[in-house]
Amino acid sequence: MTEDNGIALFTPTRIGAIEVANRIAMAPLTRSRAGMDGVHTPLAIEYYRQRASAGLIITEATNISQQGRGYAYTPGIYTDAHVAAWRAVTEAVHDAGGKIVCQLWHVGRMSHTSLQESGVAPVAPSAIQAGDEVFTLEGQVRPSMPRALETNEISGIIEDYRNATRKAREAGFDGVEVHAANSYLLDQFLRDSTNKRTDGYGGSIRNRARLTIEVVEAVSAVWSPDRVGIRLSPITRAVGETPLDSDPIATYGYLAQELGSFRLAYLHCVEGQTRGVNGAADFDFQALHRSFGGHYIANNSYDRARAIAAVESGYADMIAFGRPFIGNPDLVERLALDVPLFDAPPESYYGGGAEGYTDFKPWTADVQPLVSVEIDEKLDIALDDSFPASDPPSMSEPAGRA
Ligand SMILES: Cc1cc2nc3c(=O)[nH]c(=O)nc-3n(C[C@H](O)[C@H](O)[C@H](O)COP(=O)(O)O)c2cc1C
Numbered sequence: 001m002t003e004d005n006g007i008a009l010f011t012p013t014r015i016g017a018i019e020v021a022n023r024i025a026m027a028p029l030t031r032s033r034a035g036m037d038g039v040h041t042p043l044a045i046e047y048y049r050q051r052a053s054a055g056l057i058i059t060e061a062t063n064i065s066q067q068g069r070g071y072a073y074t075p076g077i078y079t080d081a082h083v084a085a086w087r088a089v090t091e092a093v094h095d096a097g098g099k100i101v102c103q104l105w106h107v108g109r110m111s112h113t114s115l116q117e118s119g120v121a122p123v124a125p126s127a128i129q130a131g132d133e134v135f136t137l138e139g140q141v142r143p144s145m146p147r148a149l150e151t152n153e154i155s156g157i158i159e160d161y162r163n164a165t166r167k168a169r170e171a172g173f174d175g176v177e178v179h180a181a182n183s184y185l186l187d188q189f190l191r192d193s194t195n196k197r198t199d200g201y202g203g204s205i206r207n208r209a210r211l212t213i214e215v216v217e218a219v220s221a222v223w224s225p226d227r228v229g230i231r232l233s234p235i236t237r238a239v240g241e242t243p244l245d246s247d248p249i250a251t252y253g254y255l256a257q258e259l260g261s262f263r264l265a266y267l268h269c270v271e272g273q274t275r276g277v278n279g280a281a282d283f284d285f286q287a288l289h290r291s292f293g294g295h296y297i298a299n300n301s302y303d304r305a306r307a308i309a310a311v312e313s314g315y316a317d318m319i320a321f322g323r324p325f326i327g328n329p330d331l332v333e334r335l336a337l338d339v340p341l342f343d344a345p346p347e348s349y350y351g352g353g354a355e356g357y358t359d360f361k362p363w364t365a366d367v368q369p370l371v372s373v374e375i376d377e378k379l380d381i382a383l384d385d386s387f388p389a390s391d392p393p394s395m396s397e398p399a400g401r402a
Contacts, residue, residue, distance in 0.1 A: 010332070017175070022055040025319065026322075026331075027321060028103040033357060036137075039075070039085045045089050051325055051329050051331070054332060056100070062076060063105055064076075067157075069107065070115060086171035087170075090174075100173055101227075102171070106157065107134075129143065129145045175223070181269075186212045191208070191244065213259070216259060225264050237274075249284070266318075269288065271300045275300075278301040297317065297320050298316035326348070328342055337363070
């Protein structure tokens, strides 16, 4: 159990309709250990159960359709078999006192014909091939040349989001997170570098934001807005050298303001180059949060001191940790006790079985913390640090994809 050490990061709150035990979220982490049918094995039950002391678990990105899949061994949430497998996960997390939302994913152009039904081309706002890599049964390959979506196909994609949300509800999740970050389909529509359309979904900021807003509207109507979060990454290249939007402040500012009117559970931002330097000094995430108006989850290279300061100062309602949750299933307890974290090897991130997935050990009570400074003293130090800082400690860079 988490110690009651008087630090807000470790205290309960409510995020939309979801009561959370602390302000620490587990960021979405693709681990590529599901079957090729997108059905999780029982290993995923154990993996998520081990991490249930997070206030909120955001699942790995989960495909809303086969068309939306871009990486081998990623899970889905569009068939009854997916629902049954995820239900076992949500029950395990709930039995352990945790909360869990499902991250809804459509990769757009970040896919390969071998992962698509009947080997067809992946879809995108415009026929512009990504230069990065996706993971197929043949290993890492360049994404295939995508086909630009016809205007009349877009309602079908929105329907896939609706279906996935219904399935997530059936599977016992506490909510869904719309993945509009990291240069996947919704982000490809948002950015003028990947969206060259001339219909109502391209051109002006309003048009480029239209699909994300229509998806959020559809998903909120199927469930309830206070069960729906959204993830954005305004200045993230994410995979390889994906170009940014030419005016991220205007584009994402408009979107955040529009999203604010839905009264969603939260806005979750990757602040900077994902897994790299926290870019909160280069982009005004506070202004984005203000435009949105609701709860805010901050992510990207946070450590204990910065997380404590961000919540204490009111900068964020929750902090999402990604890589630290891979090697530290009991991350919340470790942060509360201020004991060392284990840095999981990047080779363990994607693919394989239990090794590097469910075999990381929790901190045990019989091992003494190496750091024995008084909590209050550390809190003072953390709050004295200027926040947001521009140069957090770097972590080992993983190979592979986001
Ligand atoms: C192995 C791995 C898998 C990831 N998978 C996803 C994902 O499925 N969806 C997503 O939005 N971000 C994904 N990310 C990005 C993380 O959620 C997070 O933004 C990033 O790791 C920065 O946070 P951190 O510094 O706390 O690790 C992934 C990152 C890693 C390292």
